[in-house]
Amino acid sequence: QVQLVESGGGLVQPGGSLRLSCVASRSAISPMGWYRQAPGKQRELVALITSRGSINYADSVKGRFTISRDNAKNTLYLQMNSLKPEDTAVYSCYAQNLPYTYWGQGTQVTVSS
Numbered sequence: 001q002v003q004l005v006e007s008g009g010g011l012v013q014p015g016g017s018l019r020l021s022c023v024a025s026r027s028a029i030s031p032m033g034w035y036r037q038a039p040g041k042q043r044e045l046v047a048l049i050t051s052r053g054s055i056n057y058a059d060s061v062k063g064r065f066t067i068s069r070d071n072a073k074n075t076l077y078l079q080m081n082s083l084k085p086e087d088t089a090v091y092s093c094y095a096q097n098l099p100y101t102y103w104g105q106g107t108q109v110t111v112s113s
Contacts, residue, residue: 002026002102004093009107016083016111022076022093022104029095029102032069032076036089036109046091047078061087083111 003025012018020034033048047067048056055067066079076093088111093104 002029002095002097002100004095004102004104006091006093006104006107009091009109011110011112012083013113014083014085014111017079017081018083018109019080020078020091020093020107020109022078024074024076024095027071027074029074029097032093032095034067034076034078034091035094036087036091038086038089041089043092048094049076080109083109085111087111 004022006020006022008018008020010018030051031048034046035043036046037043044058046058046061047065049067049069064082068077087109089109090106091109092106095102
């Protein structure tokens, strides 16, 4: 069993930045990533990173968001810059250790003036 605890969400103005963190209760979990779900929409992948450092981003966040991981701290990050109102969603941390998949509780990100 793996617990994932997110932090860092909040309210930010358009063009602003936030950094999300996700601490895992154990190491050597891969891949890890971030998903988001906006009201009335399906959950979508934001970014994914493997233990080897391979990264994938959703087209909508490329060039604005950066995913990274600190394996020594069992922590996953999502740096979000140039935020737009359409980035408003609940962001959830995700980790996979086949055959199991784990999710954090989610953190709200609201981009509004």
